[in-house]
Amino acid sequence: MRYDKAVIVAWAAEKDSSMDRDIWSGLTVFAQIVEAGSFAGAAKRMGVSASALSHAMRALEARLDIRLLNRTTRSLAPTDAGEVLLARLQPAMASVEHVLGELDSVRSRPVGRVRVNAHKPAAAYLILPRLPVFSRDHPDVSIDLTVDDGLVDIVAERFDCxxxxxxxxxxxMISVRISNPLTLIFVASPAYLDLHGHPDNPEDLHRHRCISYRHATSGALHRWEFEHNGVRTERAVPASFVTNDVDIMHDAALAGLGICCLLLEQAEAHVRSGDLVEIMPGWAPALPPCHLYYSSKRQPTTAFRAFLEAMRKF
Incomplete structure (x- = not known):
């Protein structure tokens, strides 16, 4: 749930227009801290410093003359009074947020920010190329794109999608397909191939140097996949260079460190120029299509709906 200042201020005005608005700003901070589980987590979400939130909490507790949080160097939790306060506030906040979502849906022009979390290939080759037209058509919508190759809880981290x-x-989650399958290609530099020779099939890779990817979330080394005549297989390969960044893999292949499996979009310009050479043609698999996904429990804004429609076009 979002605890925007506007939501709390609106609720405050409905309940008691004479209330000190600073209290409601403080309650925003309080709710964010409890939801995030720490001052640091709430500060990251809100884009402010942890010390600023600590100051705001002290001011709120002094204003209300009651402790709302029990905090130590190792843990943080609401007091009994804090629990009671949150239990009464959260339904009202949710109700007002729902109303604001309905008001947003009747706007004729999308306005606001869309926060997106995407892995690097999708960010570079699917989202970014579509943004110039989107920005031209929707100048009042800003895109906040976080590139993350790990697995992320978009609800907890407050991303729209x-x-x-x-x-x-x-x-x-509601998911929408936004791409065709992504074509892969095996490549190596001419210098590497002059020194080590050309592999004809996956069986030959045991005598080669390979550039491999380490998964960001699990830390596991990716097993290479192959597809030939409709049969898909996978195997471990000798990993002479390992990284968790697909752009570094691309650079390592150009530097002659070994054989690499890249997206066609990453490699095709270098293949045309001769800086990279395709190897084992007919053995590269395709990655599944990418999907944009978002919470089924969240009211989409007009800005997000406009972004979604732009991403559908492929």
Missing amino acids: GVRHEQALQGD
Whole structure:
């Protein structure tokens, strides 16, 4: 749930227009801290310093003359009074937020910010190329794009949506396909191939140096996949260079560190120029289509709906 200042101020005005608005700003901070589980987590969400939130909480507790949080160096939790306060406030906040969402839906012009979390290939080759037209058509919408190759809880991290392959989607989400399958290609530099020779098939890779990817969330080394004549297989390969960044993999292949599996979009310009050479043609698999996903429990804003429609076009 979002605890925007506007939501709390609106609720405050409805309940008692004479109330000190600073109290409601403080309650925003209080709710964010409890939801995030820490001052640092809430500060990251709100884009302010943890010390500023600590000051705001002290001011709120002094104004109300009651302690709302029990905090130590190791833990943080609401007091009994804090629990009672949150239990009464949260339904009202949710109700007002729902009303604000309905008001937003009747706007004729999308306005606001859309926060997106996407893995690097989707960010670079799916989202970014569509943004110039989107920005031209919707100048009052700003995009906040976080590139993250790990698995992310977009609700807890307060993103409007995420972009991943379908098998990586969170439960209880609405997903929309935004791409075709992504073509992969095996490549190496001419210098590497002059020194080590050309592999003809995956069986030959045991005598080669390979550039491999380490998954950001699990830390596991990616097993290479192959597809030939409709048969898909996977295997571990000798990993002479490992990274968790697909752009570094691309740079390592250009530097002659070994054989690499890249997106066609990453490699095709270098293949045309001769800086990279395609190897094992007919053995590269395709990645599943990318999906944009968002919470089924959240009221989409007009800005988000406009962004979603732009991403559908492929």
